[in-house]
Amino acid sequence: MTHSTALDLPRFSTIKIDQIEGAIRALLDENRTRLDALLNAGANTWEDLVVPLEEMQHKLSRTWSPIGHMNGVVNSDELRSAYNACLPLLTAWHTDLAQNERLYRAYESILQREGSKLSAGQRKLLENALRDFRLAGVALPAASKDRFKALMEQLATLQSKFDENVLDATNAWSKHIANEAELSGVPAPIIERARAAAESRQMEGWFFTLDAPNYQAIMMHADSEALRREFYTAWVTRASDQGLQPERWDNSQLMSQILALRSELAALVGFRSYAEFSLATKMASSVDEVREFLEQLAAKARPVAQREFDELEHFAKRSLNAWDVSYFAERMKRDRFDLSEEELRPYFPLDRVLAGMFQVAERLYGVRIALREGVDVYHSDACFYDILNPDGSQRGGFFVDLYSREKKRGGAWMDECVGRKRLGDSAALPVAYLVCNFMPPSGKQPSLLTHSEVVTMFHEFGHGLHHMLTRVDYPSIAGINGVAWDAVELPSQFMENFAWRPEVLPLISGHVATGAPLPEQELQRLLGTRTFQAGMQTVRQLEFALFDFRVHSEGPQDSTAIMGILEDVRSRVAVISPPAFNRFAHSFQHIFSGGYAAGYYSYKWAEVLAADAFSAFEEEGIFNDKVSRRFLNSILEQGGSRDAMEAFVEFRGRKPQIEPLLKQLGLAA
Numbered sequence: 001m002t003h004s005t006a007l008d009l010p011r012f013s014t015i016k017i018d019q020i021e022g023a024i025r026a027l028l029d030e031n032r033t034r035l036d037a038l039l040n041a042g043a044n045t046w047e048d049l050v051v052p053l054e055e056m057q058h059k060l061s062r063t064w065s066p067i068g069h070m071n072g073v074v075n076s077d078e079l080r081s082a083y084n085a086c087l088p089l090l091t092a093w094h095t096d097l098a099q100n101e102r103l104y105r106a107y108e109s110i111l112q113r114e115g116s117k118l119s120a121g122q123r124k125l126l127e128n129a130l131r132d133f134r135l136a137g138v139a140l141p142a143a144s145k146d147r148f149k150a151l152m153e154q155l156a157t158l159q160s161k162f163d164e165n166v167l168d169a170t171n172a173w174s175k176h177i178a179n180e181a182e183l184s185g186v187p188a189p190i191i192e193r194a195r196a197a198a199e200s201r202q203m204e205g206w207f208f209t210l211d212a213p214n215y216q217a218i219m220m221h222a223d224s225e226a227l228r229r230e231f232y233t234a235w236v237t238r239a240s241d242q243g244l245q246p247e248r249w250d251n252s253q254l255m256s257q258i259l260a261l262r263s264e265l266a267a268l269v270g271f272r273s274y275a276e277f278s279l280a281t282k283m284a285s286s287v288d289e290v291r292e293f294l295e296q297l298a299a300k301a302r303p304v305a306q307r308e309f310d311e312l313e314h315f316a317k318r319s320l321n322a323w324d325v326s327y328f329a330e331r332m333k334r335d336r337f338d339l340s341e342e343e344l345r346p347y348f349p350l351d352r353v354l355a356g357m358f359q360v361a362e363r364l365y366g367v368r369i370a371l372r373e374g375v376d377v378y379h380s381d382a383c384f385y386d387i388l389n390p391d392g393s394q395r396g397g398f399f400v401d402l403y404s405r406e407k408k409r410g411g412a413w414m415d416e417c418v419g420r421k422r423l424g425d426s427a428a429l430p431v432a433y434l435v436c437n438f439m440p441p442s443g444k445q446p447s448l449l450t451h452s453e454v455v456t457m458f459h460e461f462g463h464g465l466h467h468m469l470t471r472v473d474y475p476s477i478a479g480i481n482g483v484a485w486d487a488v489e490l491p492s493q494f495m496e497n498f499a500w501r502p503e504v505l506p507l508i509s510g511h512v513a514t515g516a517p518l519p520e521q522e523l524q525r526l527l528g529t530r531t532f533q534a535g536m537q538t539v540r541q542l543e544f545a546l547f548d549f550r551v552h553s554e555g556p557q558d559s560t561a562i563m564g565i566l567e568d569v570r571s572r573v574a575v576i577s578p579p580a581f582n583r584f585a586h587s588f589q590h591i592f593s594g595g596y597a598a599g600y601y602s603y604k605w606a607e608v609l610a611a612d613a614f615s616a617f618e619e620e621g622i623f624n625d626k627v628s629r630r631f632l633n634s635i636l637e638q639g640g641s642r643d644a645m646e647a648f649v650e651f652r653g654r655k656p657q658i659e660p661l662l663k664q665l666g667l668a669a
């Protein structure tokens with residue numbers, strides 16, 4: 001019975017930072033010994049070799065996960081150095097494994113001998129593994145293998161340094177304001193928070209750090225152009241030659257080194273570029289296909305974006321600088337829809353949003369979500385929820401950690417805490433982390449979200465559901481594991497659509513003081529804002545995606561050439577010319593230190609999939625059981641156990657089409 005499977009949650013409070021490195025070393029040694037013993041004993045069947053390997057990987061992942069998570073959300077100098085000490089060890093283990101020729105041969109023979117008896121999922125696992133072996137250069141001569149390994153280790157270290165520079169440069173900046181007049185236009189909760197920050201530092205006035213809520217609020221609302229320019233300058237020069245302490249935090253050299261190493265790595269295993277290497281594991285089939293896809297979207301979006309920008313300058317009655325765009329866009333939006341993102345915050349108290357969002361998942365997928373008290377967490381901001389099957393049995397669970405704070409990485413993400421497995425007698429249910437950086441509660445005021453933050457919450461929850469609702473038993477293809485990179489954002493972007501639906505908004509909104517739902521008029525206005533400046537937003541995403549794809553397909557570059565590519569991309573797709581000091585690329589963590597290298601396009605790619613998938617719900621009713629169960633069965637539960645295109649076609653009855661996205665964004669002709 002599934003009832004007997006309890007969640008095996010990390011015991012955060014027992015993690016001793018000074019024992020992390022030792023524990024990881026011991027576990028890796030144990031894995032190595034076990035693997036050697038298996039191979040020496042000639043293990044070459046699914047049961048004797050693949051299952052123990054899956055166990056090992058599962059254990060390592062669940063041991064490392066809370067450490068990696070805490071490094072991201074409750075960072076400290078000690079934790080950071082323990083974390084950094086482990087990175088090369090883990091990379092070495094994964095590279096050793098991926099380059100283990102005996103293991104490769106054994107997997108190959110298992111597929112050949114047992115292939116016909118295995119399930120489609122099991123075969124997919126072996127095929128993925130064999131592909132990854134080849135990508136890791138398993139057939140390379142010894143010297144090249146060593147070089148490959150060295151490159152992987154160097155990359156891990158450089159990418160981590162890139163991240164640290166961004167975090168440190170961000171944390172080092174602050175702005176103290178003594179005169180309240182300078183804060184004209186800034187929303188009260190942001191001012192209140194800055195006031196509290198000043199008080200906690202025994203200062204008069206208002207103290208601003210450079211976190212995302214502060215930055216966005218200033219850019220959108222501060223009447224003072226000087227203040228906007230100052231924040232903008234700080235934000236877009238982080239970790240660059242134009243920013244604070246460039247001698248310590250300038251990422252220029254790192255960017256160019258990272259690209260050079262990636263390029264060398266790709267060449268070693270027979271690809272013409274890192275972009276080509278990256279596509280080997282994706283749904284998109286070639287470099288040309290991706291560039292054409294992006295350029296096709298740009299051709300549709302740019303004329304619309306240009307028209308929107310002209311309208312904005314006309315509205316502002318002057319030509320606009322980069323630091324003016326959000327501010328006037330917000331005013332124009334308010335003028336047009338009589339609606340401000342900030343004014344809607346009281347309608348979206350975090351608890352209400354979560355409760356409504358959980359109801360949506362419950363109605364769609366027949367699960368139940370319940371808060372569990374008394375769980376061991378690493379910070380008082382974090383809490384835990386169970387996901388239960390209709391019969392009350394456990395399906396999975398997740399931690400949420402949603403407030404912005406010091407020592408916490410910015411942005412929002414979902415990560416695996418425990419992966420699902422059922423391997424013989426040993427089973428584990430999936431557990432996720434959902435992390436955001438919303439404005440924390442202040443005094444008696446709970447955390448209040450803007451609607452775009454609500455959308456972010458739905459997005460991460462969509463990833464979480466993909467991880468937690470999986471029915472796949474093998475860790476390396478369960479949940480988000482083994483899913484083609486450019487399809488991995490399908491469940492998340494799909495989920496965003498619900499945050500815009502008139503059937504859902506009453507479930508997720510309720511005025512913080514009165515509980516009143518979002519009034520009909522406000523609701524209609526909010527819906528009207530969805531396509532507002534969608535052209536400008538689209539070309540911005542395309543700018544990032546094309547920049548990413550080009551730096552990874554055009555060979556190694558020095559930092560000047562990298563900036564040159566960015567400028568060239570902008571001249572082709574952008575409608576806003578940023579100032580010469582803009583160093584956006586220097587803090588572009590997605591592609592330089594995150595997992596999106598030559599993969600940023602996948603956001604748009606997956607948007608096409610998501611909009612097309614959601615259009616099936618629009619056609620048949622968004623809470624239509626048949627459609628939602630088909631989505632659950634064909635996509636969410638399948639994880640990486642089957643080809644992404646095949647799963648999509650099974651759900652939708654045909655291949656994906658671009659038109660639903662163009663229609664959703666108001667870009668259709």
Ligand SMILES: [Zn+2]
Nearest residue numbers: 459463489492
């Ligand atoms: Zn995502």
